[in-house]
Amino acid sequence: MSGAALAFEDISHHYGAGPDRVDVLVHVTFDVPAGTVACVVGPSGCGKSTLLSLAAGLARPSAGAVRWDGREVKLGPNFDLGMAFQQPGLFPWLTVRQNVAIGLRTRGKAKAEALATADEFLGTVGLSEFLDAYPSQLSGGMAQRVGIARALALRPRLLLMDEPFAAVDAFTRIKLQQELKALLRRYAPTVVFVTHDVSEAIVLGDVIVVMSQRPAGVQRIIPVTREDRDRSSASYARKLAEALACLGVTSGMGGE
Amino acid sequence: MSRMQREERAPVARYRWLAAWRDRVLLPLVGILLVAIVWQAVVMLYRLPLVVLPEPWAVVRTLAGLLPTVAFWRDVGVSLYEFAAGYATGVVLGVAVGLLLGESRTFRLTASPVIEALRFIVPFAWIPLTVLWFGTSYTGKIVLVAYAVFFVMTVSTTRSIMQVDPTLTRIGTMLGMGRMALALFVHLRAAAPAIASAARAAAAVGWIAVVAAEYIGASAGLGVMITNAATSLQTPTVIAGMIAMGLIGATVSAVVGWLARTRLDYR
Amino acid sequence: MTIAARRPAFVPGRAFLLGTLGVAVALGVWSLLAVLLAGGGGVINRLPAPLVVVTKLVAYARADLVRDLAASLRVFAAGWLIGVAAATLAGLLLGRVNVLGRIFLPVIEAIRPVSSIAWVPLSIVWFGFGLTSKVFLVGLAVFLVVIVYAVDGSRRIPTDVSRTASMLGMSARQGFLHLILPGTLAEVLIGARVSLMSGWGTVIVAELVAADAGLGAHLISVQQSYDVAAVVATMICFGASGFAMNALFTIVERRLMPWRRIHARELDG
Numbered sequence: 001m002s003g004a005a006l007a008f009e010d011i012s013h014h015y016g017a018g019p020d021r022v023d024v025l026v027h028v029t030f031d032v033p034a035g036t037v038a039c040v041v042g043p044s045g046c047g048k049s050t051l052l053s054l055a056a057g058l059a060r061p062s063a064g065a066v067r068w069d070g071r072e073v074k075l076g077p078n079f080d081l082g083m084a085f086q087q088p089g090l091f092p093w094l095t096v097r098q099n100v101a102i103g104l105r106t107r108g109k110a111k112a113e114a115l116a117t118a119d120e121f122l123g124t125v126g127l128s129e130f131l132d133a134y135p136s137q138l139s140g141g142m143a144q145r146v147g148i149a150r151a152l153a154l155r156p157r158l159l160l161m162d163e164p165f166a167a168v169d170a171f172t173r174i175k176l177q178q179e180l181k182a183l184l185r186r187y188a189p190t191v192v193f194v195t196h197d198v199s200e201a202i203v204l205g206d207v208i209v210v211m212s213q214r215p216a217g218v219q220r221i222i223p224v225t226r227e228d229r230d231r232s233s234a235s236y237a238r239k240l241a242e243a244l245a246c247l248g249v250t251s252g253m254g255g256e
Numbered sequence: 257m258s259r260m261q262r263e264e265r266a267p268v269a270r271y272r273w274l275a276a277w278r279d280r281v282l283l284p285l286v287g288i289l290l291v292a293i294v295w296q297a298v299v300m301l302y303r304l305p306l307v308v309l310p311e312p313w314a315v316v317r318t319l320a321g322l323l324p325t326v327a328f329w330r331d332v333g334v335s336l337y338e339f340a341a342g343y344a345t346g347v348v349l350g351v352a353v354g355l356l357l358g359e360s361r362t363f364r365l366t367a368s369p370v371i372e373a374l375r376f377i378v379p380f381a382w383i384p385l386t387v388l389w390f391g392t393s394y395t396g397k398i399v400l401v402a403y404a405v406f407f408v409m410t411v412s413t414t415r416s417i418m419q420v421d422p423t424l425t426r427i428g429t430m431l432g433m434g435r436m437a438l439a440l441f442v443h444l445r446a447a448a449p450a451i452a453s454a455a456r457a458a459a460a461v462g463w464i465a466v467v468a469a470e471y472i473g474a475s476a477g478l479g480v481m482i483t484n485a486a487t488s489l490q491t492p493t494v495i496a497g498m499i500a501m502g503l504i505g506a507t508v509s510a511v512v513g514w515l516a517r518t519r520l521d522y523r
Numbered sequence: 524m525t526i527a528a529r530r531p532a533f534v535p536g537r538a539f540l541l542g543t544l545g546v547a548v549a550l551g552v553w554s555l556l557a558v559l560l561a562g563g564g565g566v567i568n569r570l571p572a573p574l575v576v577v578t579k580l581v582a583y584a585r586a587d588l589v590r591d592l593a594a595s596l597r598v599f600a601a602g603w604l605i606g607v608a609a610a611t612l613a614g615l616l617l618g619r620v621n622v623l624g625r626i627f628l629p630v631i632e633a634i635r636p637v638s639s640i641a642w643v644p645l646s647i648v649w650f651g652f653g654l655t656s657k658v659f660l661v662g663l664a665v666f667l668v669v670i671v672y673a674v675d676g677s678r679r680i681p682t683d684v685s686r687t688a689s690m691l692g693m694s695a696r697q698g699f700l701h702l703i704l705p706g707t708l709a710e711v712l713i714g715a716r717v718s719l720m721s722g723w724g725t726v727i728v729a730e731l732v733a734a735d736a737g738l739g740a741h742l743i744s745v746q747q748s749y750d751v752a753a754v755v756a757t758m759i760c761f762g763a764s765g766f767a768m769n770a771l772f773t774i775v776e777r778r779l780m781p782w783r784r785i786h787a788r789e790l791d792g
Binding site: 460 | 745763
Binding site: 083 | 423424426427429430431432433434437441442445446448522
């Protein structure tokens with residue numbers, strides 16, 4: 001399951017028309033090489049989620065094109081794709097393993113095989129004891145894990161994640177980041193990860209794409225190295241400062 | 257239960273079952289007892305003849321007398337049969353059409369004026385027409401119940417489908433579901449609890465429709481029994497019949513509600 | 524300064540076009556069935572074409588429609604007003620006096636599902652076939668619908684409003700007049716609208732059984748003379764008047780309480 005390249009080519013997008021028109025994205029261009037993780041950060045409401053919707057084929061860009069594996073992304077279901085959202089959006093009438101399995105069933109897998117795969121991925125995220133629980137019985141972090149297991153069980157070549165850890169408490173978030181990192185290393189899809197948390201972006205991403213305010217364009221693309229990911233290292237602090245500076249946040253240290 | 261009972265201040269959790277017992281059983285019994293007492297008092301004070309208002313005990317005796325008779329259960333059976341057939345038809349068709357209207361804006365806009373117009377012609381207004389068409393046969397009542405139930409279910413289902421959380425739709429699309437799969441496996445399932453409570457309301461409507469239809473033109477059934485008793489001024493039987501009608505209606509609603517809650521409600 | 528309304532995402536005409544199409548299709552199917560069944564086959568062997576129905580409708584309008592409609596409306600108006608008034612009083616009483624509420628509300632809840640239809644035979648025994656009987660039935664039906672709203676309204680006072688009241692030092696009487704009563708009446712108004720349809724439906728059932736005067740009586744009489752077209756025409760009259768009442772009520776409501784958003788369908792059925 002290796003990824004392919006995702007490319008945003010001069011994307012501009014707006015909602016509405018005439019006086020109600022809202023320009024969300026303007027001339028956004030960047031590439032995500034196969035198998036890498038691009039973390040998109042930016043101010044609230046700057047259109048990061050819109051970017052993912054376009055990449056997922058949920059909407060067609062007003063201008064420009066999104067290319068996946070060399071071909072332009074079309075509207076409609078994309079079987080290379082897995083997505084995780086801020087609210088996991090589990091189907092409340094299905095058990096945990098049924099929720100993970102249903103995507104596989106849609107793709108034509110037999111019931112037994114789908115459930116077995118579901119169990120496998122739920123084990124990977126540490127929820128083996130909750131296979132038959134219902135979503136209403138889970139905590140926020142657990143539900144989010146199910147959502148991630150569901151996306152990964154599809155063995156997607158393209159994984160889009162829209163602030164999946166935003167609604168989760170700080171401790172759980174760090175744990176989930178580490179778990180996700182391990183999973184991504186194992187399955188190596190091409191990933192676009194949207195977050196408002198810059199430190200999260202440094203830990204998870206190979207590259208940080210910093211967006212500007214709406215109408216958003218790409219401000220800066222910051223590569224991230226292995227040393228940067230160590231939160232206790234100096235290079236991490238420097239990377240963090242660099243990214244925050246783009247977002248208009250000064251470090252607040254030294255004569256201002 | 258009702259809006260009114262929700263207003264009740266909840267006691268400490270330990271005694272909640274006690275409070276529930278008080279609300280659901282004790283107080284209603286007190287109420288019924290009070291009504292019976294007032295009823296009895298009115299009859300005695302005004303020396304009302306049996307024809308106008310029988311004593312509560314006379315009604316109870318009459319009801320007890322009806323229970324072992326074959327005729328009574330045959331009438332009840334006829335009404336229940338007409339209700340069940342019409343209800344099942346109405347629910348299936350109503351949900352199907354409601355789903356279609358909920359999914360497709362085009363269909364909804366097209367059908368809206370017709371539905372709105374028909375809404376004002378209450379099921380009761382259709383009774384003479386069904387009598388003309390189907391005579392006093394069972395078919396007429398079944399059609400009437402089916403119509404009444406169909407209407408309620410279509411409108412409720414459409415509304416419930418339209419109110420499904422759009423996140424679920426997005427998830428389904430992401431998982432690769434097409435429009436039909438989304439409609440059947442996501443929207444319908446998600447709207448199921450709301451549809452189920454509509455089904456419960458529809459059961460009450462349907463039962464009322466059956467009995468009303470039987471008042472106008474029928475050869476057998478609970479409504480016929482009541483009307484006949486009314487014409488021959490057998491008031492105790494009339495009241496006994498009304499009580500039977502109310503009890504059966506409540507039971508049917510409760511059964512539908514129970515089925516709905518256990519099978520469909522995932523909350 | 525006016526707030527500009529958002530323009531709809533599609534041309535408004537589309538809804539109108541589709542709606543008209545729907546009506547046209549319905550009428551077309553109707554006409555087709557009328558033609559197909561005219562030969563006398565099948566169960567529904569008497570289905571008049573739309574045009575025939577319209578003719579009957581016009582004839583009826585020229586003849587007795589107004590008289591019958593007036594009779595039905597008289598019954599309805601009397602029953603509805605009495606029902607609403609009684610429900611408001613009872614709602615205030617049962618809602619505010621806790622003891623009374625606890626005793627009688629469960630009884631009312633038990634009686635409510637037993638529709639007014641069940642009371643028709645009893646009403647005939649008590650009041651015969653006349654006006655009183657019908658008014659009683661309509662009043663009962665309306666009462667049972669509105670009482671819930673009245674009780675709710677009498678109990679539900681928004682906390683910030685009541686806090687303002689106690690801050691202003693209102694007496695019990697003032698509190699009643701300025702807080703409880705308006706709150707109750709607002710809810711009663713909502714319930715009154717809901718009860719319009721059940722009340723109007725009860726009128727017709729009462730008249731179907733009593734068959735002495737009104738639209739319902741006319742409906743029965745044309746049914747007994749096997750005049751299918753007239754039956755359908757009368758049904759349409761019934762529906763149209765129901766619609767008109769609803770519309771009228773909405774207009775009055777908007778005038779009286781312009782700050783409320785009017786929900787087109789508070790409750791169905």
